[in-house]
Amino acid sequence: MTIVDIGIPKRLVEFTVDGSTVRVPEGSTILDACTAAGKDIPTLCYGDTLEPANACRVCMVEVEGSRTLVPSCSRKAEPGMVVHTDSERTRTSRKVVLELLASATDLSTTPGVAEWMEEAGADPDRFGPDAATVAQPAIVDNELYVRDYEKCILCYKCVDACGEQWQNSFAITVAGRGFDARISTEFSNPLPDSACVYCGNCVEVCPTGALSFKREYDKRSDGSWDESRQTQTTTVCTFCGVGCNLTLHVQDNEIVKVTSPHDSSVTHGNLCIKGRFGWQHVQNR
C-alpha cells in the first residue's frame, strides 16, 4: 500500500477576486489564489522558492477597506476579503512602477515584461533622455557566471538565495543607498576573491538576466543564443549520492546551461558548483 503524505489538512478561506468567489487553503496569499484561478498577476521579485521580498511592487492589488494597495505576493487571503486586480488604481500603479523600472534599468532580457508594459500602456521614455539609469559594463571576472547590473532591479532574490534562505554563503548583499544601492560582494571584491562558492543559486532565481551563466552570456553576445532551438532534459546528477535533479538546456547538441526544478523536494532548485557547472567533460568528445 502506498501512503501519500498530503500534509496537515487546512481550513479553506473564502473571499472574492474580481467579483468571483474563490476558496484557498488557509495561509495562501492573494497571488497564490489568483494563480490557482488562472489570473496572470505580473511580478518580478516573487520567487516560488523564496520568502516574499515585497521589493518590486509590480503585483499590487486593491483590497476594499485598505487605504493603500497591497502586494499580492505576501498578503494572506482573509475570509470575506474583496480584491480587485484590475482596477484603475492597480493599472495606474503597475504602469508607473514598470515605467520607473524600465527607465532606469535594462529589462530587455526579463521574460514577460514587454507584454506587461504594452498591456499597461507604460512609456518609460516619458522621463526624457536625462533620466538617471544604472547603465554600467557587465562584470566578467570568472568563467562561470556574469553579473550585468544594468539589468538589476534590486529584487533581493539573489541575496536571499545566497543567504539564510538557501545557500548560507552570504557572499552578496545590497550596498549603498538610494540610486547608489547595488548588489555587491564584500568590499566590492571580484567574485573569485569573495565568499562565493559558485553554486549558481543566485543565477537560478534572478528574474532579469542581470546574473547569467557565462555560456549564455557569450552566446547572447555573439547572437547565437536561440531558445527555440533548445531542449530541456531533467536527469539526476552523478557527482554524489544526494540525487539532485539537473535540467540540461541543450542547443545544437551542446549543453548551454543547467538549471534545477524548483518543485524538487530534495533541492528546491538549488545545486552545488559540480551539478551546476561541472558538465564540460560531457562535451569533450
Ligand code: SF4
Ligand atoms: S553563486 Fe552561490 S555562493 Fe556565489 S553569490 Fe551566488 S548564491 Fe552566493
Ligand code: SF4
Ligand atoms: S541581480 Fe538579479 S536577483 Fe539579484 S537583485 Fe538584481 S535582479 Fe534581483
